[in-house]
Amino acid sequence: MVQDGRFFELRDIRKEYVLRQSLLQRLTKSAPRVAAVDGVSLSIERGAIFGLVGESGCGKSTLAQIIVRLIEPTAGEVVYRGVDVARLKGEEERAFRHAVQMVFQDTGSSLNPRKRIRRVLAEAVKARGVTGAMAEGEIKTLMHQVGLDTQLLQRFPHELSGGQRQRVGIARALAMKPEVLVADEPVSALDVSLQGQSINLLRDLNRELGLTIILISHDLAVVARVCTQIGVMNAGKVVERGSPHQVLLHPVDPYTRMLLASVPRGLAGRNHRSKSGISAIDGGRGARERLARFGTGKGDQQAALGVDRLKIVTTKID
Amino acid sequence: MMRPEPLLRIDGLHIAFRAGHQWRDVVRGVDLHVAPGEVVGLVGESGSGKSLTALAILQVLPAGARVSSGRIVFDGTDLVGLSQKAMNERRGRDIAMIFQDPLTALNPVIPIGRQIYDSMRTHQTISHKAALARIQELLELVGIRHPRERMRAYPHELSGGMRQRVMTALAISSNPKLLIADEPTTALDVTVQAQVIGMLDRIRRELGIAVLFISHNLDLIAEICDRVSVMYAGKVVESSTVETVFEAPRHPYTRQLLRCIPRLHAGTGPMPTIPGLPPRFDTDLVGCPFAPRCDEARDLCRTSEPPTWREPGHLAVCWDAT
Numbered sequence: 071m072v073q074d075g076r077f078f079e080l081r082d083i084r085k086e087y088v089l090r091q092s093l094l095q096r097l098t099k100s101a102p103r104v105a106a107v108d109g110v111s112l113s114i115e116r117g118a119i120f121g122l123v124g125e126s127g128c129g130k131s132t133l134a135q136i137i138v139r140l141i142e143p144t145a146g147e148v149v150y151r152g153v154d155v156a157r158l159k160g161e162e163e164r165a166f167r168h169a170v171q172m173v174f175q176d177t178g179s180s181l182n183p184r185k186r187i188r189r190v191l192a193e194a195v196k197a198r199g200v201t202g203a204m205a206e207g208e209i210k211t212l213m214h215q216v217g218l219d220t221q222l223l224q225r226f227p228h229e230l231s232g233g234q235r236q237r238v239g240i241a242r243a244l245a246m247k248p249e250v251l252v253a254d255e256p257v258s259a260l261d262v263s264l265q266g267q268s269i270n271l272l273r274d275l276n277r278e279l280g281l282t283i284i285l286i287s288h289d290l291a292v293v294a295r296v297c298t299q300i301g302v303m304n305a306g307k308v309v310e311r312g313s314p315h316q317v318l319l320h321p322v323d324p325y326t327r328m329l330l331a332s333v334p335r336g337l338a339g340r341n342h343r344s345k346s347g348i349s350a351i352d353g354g355r356g357a358r359e360r361l362a363r364f365g366t367g368k369g370d371q372q373a374a375l376g377v378d379r380l381k382i383v384t385t386k387i388d
Numbered sequence: 389m390m391r392p393e394p395l396l397r398i399d400g401l402h403i404a405f406r407a408g409h410q411w412r413d414v415v416r417g418v419d420l421h422v423a424p425g426e427v428v429g430l431v432g433e434s435g436s437g438k439s440l441t442a443l444a445i446l447q448v449l450p451a452g453a454r455v456s457s458g459r460i461v462f463d464g465t466d467l468v469g470l471s472q473k474a475m476n477e478r479r480g481r482d483i484a485m486i487f488q489d490p491l492t493a494l495n496p497v498i499p500i501g502r503q504i505y506d507s508m509r510t511h512q513t514i515s516h517k518a519a520l521a522r523i524q525e526l527l528e529l530v531g532i533r534h535p536r537e538r539m540r541a542y543p544h545e546l547s548g549g550m551r552q553r554v555m556t557a558l559a560i561s562s563n564p565k566l567l568i569a570d571e572p573t574t575a576l577d578v579t580v581q582a583q584v585i586g587m588l589d590r591i592r593r594e595l596g597i598a599v600l601f602i603s604h605n606l607d608l609i610a611e612i613c614d615r616v617s618v619m620y621a622g623k624v625v626e627s628s629t630v631e632t633v634f635e636a637p638r639h640p641y642t643r644q645l646l647r648c649i650p651r652l653h654a655g656t657g658p659m660p661t662i663p664g665l666p667p668r669f670d671t672d673l674v675g676c677p678f679a680p681r682c683d684e685a686r687d688l689c690r691t692s693e694p695p696t697w698r699e700p701g702h703l704a705v706c707w708d709a710t
Contacts, residue, residue, distance in 0.1 A: 125577040126548070179642045192613060231665055232434075261433045261604050266661025288577055291650035295659055318652055332582040333652055336607040337634050 075280065076152065077116035078137075078250060082147035083110050085132050102192070106132040107143070108306030114299070116249075119276050119283045121297030121314075123290050123329065129306040130286050130378035134254050137284065138172045151252075168198065171243035175255035177235035181227040187238055188223040212241040216271060232262045238272065244279075252284045257292065269296055290329055294318055302326045393464070394421040395565055395598050396445070401458035403449065404620075409415050413458060414669045415440050416622040418458070422566065427592055427599040429609035429630070431645070432619035433666050438602050441619075442568050445600075446485060447475050462615055463565065481511045484559035488571040490551035494543040500554045501527075501539025511562040526557040530592070531587050549580035550681060553587060567592075570602045585611055593613050606642075607649050610634060618642050621667050621677035628702040638685045638697065638704035676707070684708060 084105060091101035114120045121337045124130045137148060139155060146288045148155045150166060158166050174180040181190060193208045195201075200208055213220050216237040227235055236256060243251055253272060253313050257265040275281045287293050293300055294314040302323065303309040309323040321327045403415035415437040422428045432438045443449050445460055454555060460467045463482065467475065487493045495503055504523050507516055514522070527535035530553040543551055554571055559567055569588065573581040587614050592599055604611055609616050610630050617627040618641065626639040637643045647660040664681040667673060676682070679689040689707055697709035 125579060162619060233665070256577060262606075262650070263433055263604075263645060263662040264665075265650065266648055266659035267663075268659045270661065288576070289650060291652050291654070293660070295654060295656060314656065328579060331653065332578040334578075334581070334585075334605065334607040334611055335651075336610040337631065339607070339611045340630070343597070 076113055076149065078114040078151075079147075079149040080110055080133075080137070081147040081149060082111050082114045082137060083107050083133065083136060083148070084109055084144045085129075085136060085141070087155070091220050096138065105306050109135065109146075110303075110306070110308050111308060112301060112308060112311070114282065114284065116282055117276070118299055119273070119285060119297045121293035121300040122286045122303060123288065123293050123300060124303035125288055125329075128303045130303050131254055133303070134172065134252050134286050137250075138170050138252050139167065142171075146341070168246040169248055170250045170252065170320055171248040173236075173239045173243050173251060173253040173256055174374060175258060177239055177259070178227070180239055181235060183227055183324075185226075186223065187227070187230075189227055190238065190242060191223075191245060193352050194242045212244055215244060215275070216241045217267075233267060236260070236268050240268075240275075244275070246279065250282045250284065252286070254286045255288070256285070258288065265292065269372045272296070290318075293334055302329065393423065395424045395426075395463060396422040396683070397459075398441070398445070398667070399459045399461070400462065401441065401444060402436065402456045402584070403437070403444055403453055403478045404456040405669065406452045410570045411454070412670060413456060414453075414622050415444070418619070418622075418624055420624065420627075421616055422598050422600055424565065425592075425596045425598055426615070427601060427613045429616035430600060430619060431606055431609055433604060435666055435669065436619040437622040438619050439570055442485070442570050442600065442602055445566075445568060446479055446528075448479075448482060463710050480564075481562045482564055482624060483566045483568065484556045484562065484564040485568040485570065486552070486559050486572050488574050490548070490555040491517075491543060493555055494551060496543055497544055498672075499540050500546070500558075502559050504554075507558055508561050522561070523557075526561055527554075529547075529560075529591060530554070530557045531583065532557070547580075548576050552576065552584050556587065556591070560597065562596065563595070564705065565599060565682075566598045567598065568600045568602070568698035570606070573608065574603070581608075588612060605649060606634075606646055607651075618645070621673065622669075623705065624703070625675075625706070626704045632702055638702070638709040640682050641678050642707070644681075646649060 083106040086103045086105050089102045089104055096102040110133060122130050122133065132141070134142050139148070142156065150170070155166055188209060191212055192205055195205045195208050209223065210220050213223065218234060218237050218241070222230060222234065227238070230238065256272070257268050260268060269292060272283055272285065276283050285293060285297060294317070297314060300312065300314055300317045301308045302317065302325065304325045310317060310321060310326045317326060318330065321330060398418055398420040401415055401418040402411045402413050404411035418437070418441055420428070430438045430441065430621065440449065440453065445457055445462070446466065449455070455468050458468065460573050462478065494500065501523055505519055505524065508519050508522065523539060524535040527538060532538050532550065532553055543554070546554065573584050576584060585608065588599065591597060601609060601613055615627070615629050616633050617624045618633070618639065619625065620641050626633065626637065626642045633642060634646065637646065644662050648662060650659065662681050667677055675691050676685070676689045676694045679685040682689065686707070694705050694707045697704045699708065
C-alpha cells in the first residue's frame with residue numbers, strides 16, 4: 071500500500087449546517103450557514119493516542135463522526151493511509167469501515183436493550199464472517215481483552231454498570247479488528263473512581279495491540295494524562311496542538327488558558343478563589359446559536375463571538 | 389450549649405427499598421448536620437445513597453423507598469412522618485433543591501420568568517409588581533444579563549449553564565434557609581462549571597443560605613464547601629472540614645478517592661483507580677463494605693464491622709483510623 075508517511079490525515083475539513091431559512095433565502099440560495107467544523111487540518115500518527123479537547127458545541131463530536139464517515143464533510147479530505155476515503159467504494163470502503171471504529175459516550179443508548187451481551191458481540195463478529203464455535207471463541211477473547219467476566223455474556227445491558235457497558239462498547243469495536251478507535255467522551259458519564267479503569271483499558275489496548283486512539287473529551291486532565299498529542303478545539307477550529315507537556319505548561323491560545331483555569335483544583339482552587347475573587351469566565355458554549363436567537367444586546371454579541379472576545383469576569387468578594 | 393443548634397440535623401437515617409416481600413436498607417445510618425449559612429459537601433459514588441439522603445430531607449423519595457428509621461430535624465421540627473400539608477409549607481420555601489438536569493426540572497412550555505413568578509406567588513405574599521422586580525433582581529444575582537428580555541425565554545432557548553442559573557434563581561426566590569444542590573454541574577462543561585460554582589459561592593455569601601452540595605468530585609467540593617462527609621455503601625465513612633479531609637484523611641476510601649481525581653500536571657502513565665465496584669444494594673454486607681476494594685484491608689476488616697473513630701470535628705469509620 072502506498073503511504074506518504076502519513077497514517078491518518080484531515081485536510082481542511084469543513085462541515086456546514088444551514089440555519090432556518092426564509093423562502094427568499096431558499097430561492098436565492100443565500101441561507102445563513104453555521105460551520106460546526108471550520109477548516110480543521112490534523113495529522114495523526116500510527117500508534118498515537120490523540121486527544122481532542124473542547125467544550126460542548128465546539129465541533130469535536132462532529133469531527134469524530136466525519137473521521138469514521140458517519141457524516142460527510144462539506145469540504146476537505148479525510149486521508150487514510152494516503153487515500154482519500156470519500157473515493158473508496160465497495161470492498162475498500164468496507165475495509166475502511168472495519169478499520170476505523172467508534173465507541174460512544176452514552177452506553178445506555180448505544181447498546182440494544184433487548185439483546186444479551188453475547189448477541190451484541192456475536193453480531194459484530196459475524197459482520198467479519200466469523201460464526202459458530204469460532205465466533206464463541208472470539209467473543210470470549212474479546213471479553214477477556216476488555217477485562218470483563220464471560221459470565222456477563224448472559225446479561226442484558228441494563229443489568230451491567232455504566233463502566234461495564236462502556237467495556238462492552240469497546241469490545242464490540244474491537245471485534246472488527248480495527249486499526250483506529252475513536253472514543254467520544256468515553257468516561258464523562260462515569261464516577262471519578264471508575265474513570266481510570268476505562269482510560270487505562272484504552273491505554274493498554276494502545277500498547278498491546280498498537281491501536282491508534284482518538285480520544286475525545288472535555289476533560290483536559292484526563293487527556294493530558296494518557297495522550298501523546300493533544301488538539302484543543304474551539305468554535306470549529308483547532309486552536310492549539312502539541313504534546314501534553316507543551317499544552318499544559320506553555321499554552322499559546324487564550325482559550326486553552328481559560329480551559330486550564332477552569333479545572334477544579336481542590337484546596338488550591340479554594341484558596342485561589344478567596345484570594346483573587348476570579349470566579350466566572352464568560353463566553354463559550356453554543357455561542358453561535360445564541361447569537362442567532364438573542365443577538366440583541368451587546369453582551370450577547372460578545373459572548374457569541376466566542377474566543378475572539380473572551381472576557382474574564384471578576385466578581386468582587388469580600 | 390456551646391454550639392448553636394444546627395439548621396439541619398440528620399440522626400441515624402435509614403432508607404429502605406422494597407425488594408420482593410422485604411425491605412432492604414440502602415442508606416444505613418447517616419448522621420449529618422448543617423449549621424445556618426454553612427456549606428456542607430456530600431461525596432460518594434453512584435449508589436452510595438447521597439442523592440437518596442437529599443431526597444429524604446424533602447420527603448420526596450422515589451416510589452418503593454421509605455425512611456425506615458432515624459430523624460431529620462430541620463429548624464427544630466422532625467420532618468420524618470410530617471403531614472403532607474405541613475411538609476408542603478417547608479418544601480420550596482424553607483428548603484429548596486437544584487438538580488443535575490435543569491431541563492427536566494423546568495417546565496418546557498412556560499417562560500422562565502413565569503415559572504419563578506408562579507413559585508413566588510405560591511410561597512409568599514408579594515404583589516405582582518414587586519414579584520416582577522424581584523425576578524429581575526434574582527436573575528441578575530445568578531448572573532443572567534438582560535433579565536427583562538430573558539424572562540420571556542423558554543428553557544430550550546437557554547444553554548445548560550443558563551438553565552442551571554434559572555433553576556437556582558427559582559430555588560432561592562423564596563429565601564430558603566437551606567439549598568440542596570445535587571450534582572448541579574455534572575452535566576456542564578468545565579468553564580461553565582466554574583461559572584456555576586462561582587455563582588453558588590456568591591449567593592451563599594450574599595444571602596447567607598446554607599448549602600448541602602452533593603458531588604462525586606472531591607476537588608469540586610473543596611472549592612466551595614466548609615465541611616465534607618464521604619459516603620460509601622449507604623454510610624458516612626469520613627466527615628470533617630475540607631482542609632482536614634484533604635490534608636489528613638483517615639479513611640482509606642477517602643485517600644483512594646482523592647488519588648483518583650484527574651489532575652493537571654499529574655504526569656503521564658496509567659490513571660489511579662479504585663478496583664472493583666461498590667457493593668450492589670441487594671448483597672449482604674459482612675465486615676467493612678469497602679474491604680474488597682481497599683488497598684489496606686486486613687482479615688479483621690472482612691469479618692467485623694469497623695468502629696467509629698472520633699476526634700473533635702473529625703470522624704472516620706475504619707479499623708485503622710486511630
